[in-house]
Structures are given as C-alpha cells and as structure tokens.
Amino acid sequence: MNSITSLLKIMETLRDPHKGCPWDREQTHSTILPHTIEEVYEIAEAIQSGNTGHFKDELGDLLFQIIFYCQIATENDDFNFNDVVINLNDKLTRRHPHVFADAEIKTASDLSRSWEQIKREERLSAGKKDDGLLDSISAALPALIHANKLQKKAATVGFDWSEIEPVIDKVKEELAEINEEIIKMDNQEKIAEEVGDLLFACVNLARHLDVDAETALMSANRKFKQRFSYIQTSLEAKGKSLEDASLDEMEALWEEAKGK
Secondary structure, three states: OOHHHHHHHHHHHHOOOOOOOHHHHHOOHHHHHHHHHHHHHHHHHHHHHOOHHHHHHHHHHHHHHHHHHHHHHHHOOOOOHHHHHHHHHHHHHHOOHHHHOOOOOOOHHHHHHHHHHHHHHHHHHOOOOOOOOOOOOOOOOOHHHHHHHHHHHHHOOOOOOOOOHHHHHHHHHHHHHHHHHHHHOOOHHHHHHHHHHHHHHHHHHHHHOOOOHHHHHHHHHHHHHHHHHHHHHHHHHOOOOOOOOOHHHHHHHHHHHHHO
C-alpha cells in the first residue's frame, strides 16, 4: 500500500460511523473551511520563517484538509480524491498548450493572454455566463490579494501603467488627498474611502515592483511584533512595564531593536 492510499484509508477510518473519531465524524465542508484558511496562512508563515521542517508539516496539514473534503464528498456520492487529481491533470495540460501541445508563446504577456482566453473558454464550455472581465475574481479573498488580482486582470487588456513613475505619483496623490480630508476633518467616511484608495495604490506599486503585497505585509507584521517584543523585554529587564515607559524610551528601544 503506497503512502497516498494509506492516507485515504486513514481518513476513511477517521470518518467511520462506528469506530472513527467523534470530532472528525461530525465535520462538514463548511465546518472545516476555517481550518483550511488557517492552514494556508500557517504555510505562508513557515515559508517566511525559512523553517523547512515546519513548512513540511504545514503542507501535510493542508493535504489533510484536501483529503477531508474528498472523503466527505465521497460519502455524499459527489466525487472522490481520484476525480480531483484527474480534473487537475486535465486542467494543467489544457492551460499549458505551449508545454504539452504545439502552441507557441514567446513572452510573459502572451502567456497571460493565452491563460485568460483558455479560462474564458472553460467557463463558456461549462455553461457559465461570460460576465465582466473582473467578475470571475472572488470577492471573498483577503483585500490585498483581491486588489492585486483585480489589477493583474485589468492589466491583461492594457489597463495598466508601463512605467513605475506614474504608479509612485498615484501613491503620492492618494496620500495628499488623505491629508486634505484630515485638514477638513468633517467626513470620516470620506477619510476611510481615501485610505482605501491609498492602500489600493500601494498594492499597485507592490505589483509593479514584483512584490506580493499580502506577503510583504505579513513580513512587516512579524517584524513589528519582534521589535515591540524587544521593547517589552528590555523594559522588564529594567524593572519597568510598558505602561510605565515614556514614548521616548520606547522609541529609543525600537531603534535599538532595528540595529539588532
């Protein structure tokens, strides 16, 4: 018995109505979804930390989620794990005609257009309405990822800047508009709207610099946490608490943490 077959058997046993795990038996697609989302973010954290062992464990946890979905679907006579693999194999070969067929694609932009055309044909063949260009992008995505996908999809039809300067200018423009609203200070909703525009422009800047905005912000969050923890630990070593320290003291320790 190979490892995948063993894994499928383990999952089947966990869901067994009589001898399975009580928790696993009670789960549905909806109840395990939050765990799946959590696992994806834990994979991102493992990649950023550079911990290969942690990364391997988290990939296993995500695979378990996939097996879990497939087992429930099998019990409902919807599909099984093998169906998912067959579907994936077909999709990968179909979407890479320049690799598995005789299509000729020379540039990244050619590849992007080909990819979108193939996906459009897939939607039409499945009987799905060919709505607006951006309608296929899920609004359930995290906001930074959603913004990036919207921008990338619009760029496939030429709605994009070809140089970095106007992208930077747009960020400056949005920041200036926020400042104007702050001076007025009479419309909190307008301020929130302008902050959203600034964030969208920052995602666009990250995209043009080949930086993933979501990953970059996760890294910045982790860096902030590490440096702030240094402030707290340093203060405690002096017998002081965060509440007792002045802002100047904390800023000095912040700069010290940056130096380390």
